Amino acid sequence: MGIWFKKMPADYYNQLSFFEEDVMLWQNDMVYVMDNHRDAAWCWLQQCEDGESYNFMHIDRHYDMGDYYYDEDLEPVRNNPRMDYLEYANLIRKDGGCKTLRWDNYIRFTHDLRPNWFKTNVFLTQKDGDICVGWHENTMRLIELDALALYGYMHQYLLELSDHLEGVSPEDINWKWIVNIDLDMFFYHYDDNIHLKLYSDGYIREVAKLLQKAMDKIQVLTIAISPDCLIGDGMKEKWYNGFRVLRIMAEEIVALQGFLFPENID
Amino acid sequence: MDGVENIHELRCAPGKERTNVHLTDAHCFQQLAESYDSLCFESKLQDNLLSYLCGLENAKVGGYHVVTLCLDADWKEIMGQILLRIVELDIDKKLEELFNDLTFLIEQKSELRIEKKFFEIFRYIDDRHKIIIALPDFYDYVTSIPASDIFRMTDFMKQCKYVKFWLCGKSSWYLSTIERCKIFYRFFDPISFDYFTSVKAGKGKPVVYISYKWVGISLDIVDQLCALFRKKQISYKRDKEYCRYNDSITDFMKEIRDAKLVVIVFCREYFDSFACCYEMSGIFSHDDYKKRIVSIVVDEELRDDESWHDDIREYWTNKRSANRTKMEGLQLEFEEQKVPYREKEDIMCGIQQTLPKVFDYIADDNAMDLNYLADNDYMPVLQKVKDKLSEYYGNMV
Numbered sequence: 001m002g003i004w005f006k007k008m009p010a011d012y013y014n015q016l017s018f019f020e021e022d023v024m025l026w027q028n029d030m031v032y033v034m035d036n037h038r039d040a041a042w043c044w045l046q047q048c049e050d051g052e053s054y055n056f057m058h059i060d061r062h063y064d065m066g067d068y069y070y071d072e073d074l075e076p077v078r079n080n081p082r083m084d085y086l087e088y089a090n091l092i093r094k095d096g097g098c099k100t101l102r103w104d105n106y107i108r109f110t111h112d113l114r115p116n117w118f119k120t121n122v123f124l125t126q127k128d129g130d131i132c133v134g135w136h137e138n139t140m141r142l143i144e145l146d147a148l149a150l151y152g153y154m155h156q157y158l159l160e161l162s163d164h165l166e167g168v169s170p171e172d173i174n175w176k177w178i179v180n181i182d183l184d185m186f187f188y189h190y191d192d193n194i195h196l197k198l199y200s201d202g203y204i205r206e207v208a209k210l211l212q213k214a215m216d217k218i219q220v221l222t223i224a225i226s227p228d229c230l231i232g233d234g235m236k237e238k239w240y241n242g243f244r245v246l247r248i249m250a251e252e253i254v255a256l257q258g259f260l261f262p263e264n265i266d
Numbered sequence: 267m268d269g270v271e272n273i274h275e276l277r278c279a280p281g282k283e284r285t286n287v288h289l290t291d292a293h294c295f296q297q298l299a300e301s302y303d304s305l306c307f308e309s310k311l312q313d314n315l316l317s318y319l320c321g322l323e324n325a326k327v328g329g330y331h332v333v334t335l336c337l338d339a340d341w342k343e344i345m346g347q348i349l350l351r352i353v354e355l356d357i358d359k360k361l362e363e364l365f366n367d368l369t370f371l372i373e374q375k376s377e378l379r380i381e382k383k384f385f386e387i388f389r390y391i392d393d394r395h396k397i398i399i400a401l402p403d404f405y406d407y408v409t410s411i412p413a414s415d416i417f418r419m420t421d422f423m424k425q426c427k428y429v430k431f432w433l434c435g436k437s438s439w440y441l442s443t444i445e446r447c448k449i450f451y452r453f454f455d456p457i458s459f460d461y462f463t464s465v466k467a468g469k470g471k472p473v474v475y476i477s478y479k480w481v482g483i484s485l486d487i488v489d490q491l492c493a494l495f496r497k498k499q500i501s502y503k504r505d506k507e508y509c510r511y512n513d514s515i516t517d518f519m520k521e522i523r524d525a526k527l528v529v530i531v532f533c534r535e536y537f538d539s540f541a542c543c544y545e546m547s548g549i550f551s552h553d554d555y556k557k558r559i560v561s562i563v564v565d566e567e568l569r570d571d572e573s574w575h576d577d578i579r580e581y582w583t584n585k586r587s588a589n590r591t592k593m594e595g596l597q598l599e600f601e602e603q604k605v606p607y608r609e610k611e612d613i614m615c616g617i618q619q620t621l622p623k624v625f626d627y628i629a630d631d632n633a634m635d636l637n638y639l640a641d642n643d644y645m646p647v648l649q650k651v652k653d654k655l656s657e658y659y660g661n662m663v
Contacts, residue, residue, distance in 0.1 A: 066445055070414040095417055104445065130445045 001258025002028035005085040008265060013236040018228050020099040022089060030220050031255040033246065037064060037182055037224035038099075041106040042088045044178055045081045047220035048117055054219055055120040055175045057157060058107065059150065060182035061189075061229065062129030065140075066104040070094040074112055081113070103226075104130060107180075111140050120172040122157050124150050126185065143167035147185070150199075151206055158214040176219040179211065183245050184229035195231040197241075201248055208252035215255075223249070223256075408446050416449050474651055475522045476504040477545045478531035483564055487531055487636075491644050500651065523548020526558060527654050529647065532628060533564035537578045540585075544613055547620040556627070557657065560650045563633045568625075575625050582621070586614040 008024035009015060012035075015023040022036035025043075032043040037060070048054060058064070072094050077083065091100035101109060111118050118140060124147045131142075143166055145153045156165060158177060163170040188198040199207075211221065225242040232238035243261055250256040408416060474495065478484045488504060495502045505518055522528060522545045530549070536542045549555055567574045593607035634646050 067413045068445060070417065097417070 002026050002260070006089075008260075008262065010262075010265070012262065013227075013234075013239045017226075017235075018103075020102045025085060026259060028258050029255040030215075030218065031253065032220070032222045033225065033256070033259055034222070035225045035227060036103055037180075037222075037226060038101045038103045038106045039085075039089065040180055040222040040224065041101060041110045042085055043222050044110055044114075044117065044220055045077070045088075048114070048178065050081070050114065051116075053116045053119050053172075053175045055122070055157075055161075055172055055177050056107075056118045057122045057124070057154070057177055057179045059124045059154075059180065059185050060224075061126040061184040061187070062104065062182070063123065063125055063127070063131040064104050064107050064129060064182075066102070066130040067108045068093075068102060068105045069100055069109060071112075073100045074109070076100075077109075078113055108140070115140075117178060119175050120157075120161075120168050122153070122167075124153060124185070126188070141167070150185075151203065151210065154207065154210055154214075158210065158217055161217075177214075177217055179218050179221045181222070182224040182226050182229070183242050184224075184226045186245055187229070187231050187241075189229070189231075197231060204245055204248050205252060208249040211249075212253045215253075221253075221255075409444070413446055413449070416446055473525070473527075474500060474502040474655075475525040475528045476502060476531070477522055477528050477542060477549070478504075479533055479536040479539050479542050481533065481535045484531045484533045484536070487562060487564070487644075490640075491529065491647060494644050494648055500648070519545050520548070523551070525549070527560070527651065528558060529560045529562065529651065531562045531564060532568055534568065534574070537568075538581060540610075540613075543582075543617045543620075546624060547613070547616045550620045550623050550627070551616070557654065559627070559631075560647060560654060561628065561631050561633050562636070562639065562647065563628060563631075564636060569629050575621075579618070579621060582614060582618050586611065586618065589614065 003026065005025040005027065006022065008026075012023050015021075017023045017035040020036075020038065022034060022039055025032065025034045025039050027033075027043070030047055032040070032047075034040065034043070070093065073091070076091060077088070080087075088101070089099075092098075093100045121140060121142050123142045123144045125144075126147060127144075145166075157168075158179070161168060161173045163173060186197060186199045186204055188194070188196045211218070215221075223246070225239070225246065227235060227238040227242050230238040230241045232241050239262075246256070246259065247261065250259055476488055476491070478488050492502060492504060503518075503521070519541060528545075528549055530536075530546065536546075549558060552558060563569060565574075589607055589610050593604050593611065596603050596607075639646060
């Protein structure tokens with residue numbers, strides 16, 4: 001069950017999953033699983049309609065709100081939004097400095113292409129990473145909520161959305177959601193010394209149950225494993241910890257149940 | 267100088283080494299201008315820095331005109347608009363034209379994009395003009411413009427050969443994890459390769475090691491070379507500066523043996539030094555040793571004079587023999603005392619085995635003539651270092 005756009009190789013843990021490099025991308029129904037979050041933009045482009053409006057929920061340790069691309073870099077995607085995954089993954093920034101899509105710029109990139117996909121923008125993060133200030137301040141309004149109450153806010157915004165909630169306009173309450181999760185949100189890092197799992201398995205399970213319950217309000221659910229940002233001694237263990245969390249979610253989210261974990265891949 | 271009395275010092279960060287600069291000490295500024303092509307400063311009171319720079323005596327620092335760029339608060343809404351203030355104009359027609367042109371740009375509130383404006387500014391500058399451009403509100407500035415304009419600005423700056431850039435931001439902005447600050451910082455640190463490229467390849471920040479004998483001309487060469495590295499903000503390690511009191515010299519030598527890039531200054535005395543030859547044997551033990559070495563040959567005889575080579579071989583044969591004699595002279599019950607001699611024996615054996623390889627390398631290496639290097643301020647060595655680093659670490663930013 002499900003489609004591999006980029007099949008996970010047997011030695012996945014030896015592959016680079018960092019910044020602009022990705023190892024795998026899988027889809028079933030409206031749920032996508034990837035290792036590098038930069039692929040999320042491609043998934044949204046496949047799953048969302050150009051003229052339609054959506055709300056956006058970002059659950060991630062980082063903001064992923066960099067703007068590290070030129071205006072001209074939007075053109076290839078603007079001209080061919082349903083481009084092949086490999087073409088998208090290999091787009092190179094105008095100055096040749098790096099790939100166009102990176103793990104920290106794909107949201108802003110998509111917003112520049114499809115501003116109507118970002119009506120109410122809920123951010124549940126650990127406030128890590130870049131967020132554009134100043135110049136971009138007025139172009140994308142964020143509702144930043146306290147990640148400690150992650151479940152509660154997810155419940156409110158996904159299941160009980162109303163214009164009484166902070167930052168929600170009456171016209172936004174009927175839009176479906178783009179839900180964008182990075183598993184690194186469930187972990188905490190401080191410098192190189194402190195690496196902890198922040199949320200319990202039970203909490204993660206409840207989050208997954210909630211997502212399943214809200215599935216009819218979700219247009220697309222993108223899940224990034226981001227092994228490089230997880231805890232573990234070496235990449236193999238980091239991947240293992242990512243799959244461990246994903247397994248819990250797969251037990252509750254129907255569309256995830258067909259995901260082929262490494263031990264089940266030929 | 268309004269406000270200057272409130273600031274006592276700036277911290278500048280060439281590379282990651284921090285230096286305090288006392289604002290009241292014009293000499294200190296002059297030294298910086300002469301020593302570095304670019305500098306990043308931090309200050310808690312950066313507004314005062316602007317007034318300080320504006321008031322610099324004769325508007326010159328180390329022979330450089332000081333130009334301050336600052337973003338006027340009212341203009342922050344307009345992308346890429348920069349207010350320029352020429353601290354003091356030389357009686358120079360071209361600079362006068364520049365000033366008029368800038369006044370025009372400012373008055374028109376032109377909507378030219380930033381790279382165009384920089385072009386307008388710098389097209390007047392040639393090798394006769396030495397200008398320091400200071401951005402006192404740097405941090406505010408870079409966080410208020412799109413990243414694409416930062417890319418354009420740094421691309422443009424790369425083309426400006428005769429301009430020095432001094433950036434000043436609040437606190438330690440250059441240590442910021444904000445990517446747009448990193449872009450600038452990488453730009454100012456010529457061998458700070460793209461952080462991600464370096465990290466994802468499992469490589470740390472590039473550092474050049476220097477292996478040399480503390481003697482005469484070798485020492486002079488290394489002093490000059492290090493001054494050049496500092497000026498170009500290339501991270502280097504040499505025993506004299508890196509190995510402080512109480513640090514382990516052995517650990518440092520081990521670092522050199524495994525270093526990805528070492529400048530070796532070969533002179534006759536180098537081959538008589540146990541420490542130098544220990545470093546050398548380690549460097550040459552790697553399969554890719556040729557990639558790791560940039561050599562400077564002080565004594566030309568080392569290239570092809572067999573009598574010199576014989577002399578060096580004999581020196582090590584005798585040294586090893588003397589060590590063996592000492593070790594064998596120790597009685598059996600003092601077995602533990604033999605350990606250092608055994609270690610020395612192993613090292614010297616390694617040195618002896620390495621010598622033919624080293625001689626072949628020196629004979630074969632297209633090292634440049636020492637006079638030529640000195641006449642060119644060791645720039646060819648710098649270029650080789652950069653090339654080798656690029657080879658190893660990938661393209662430089």
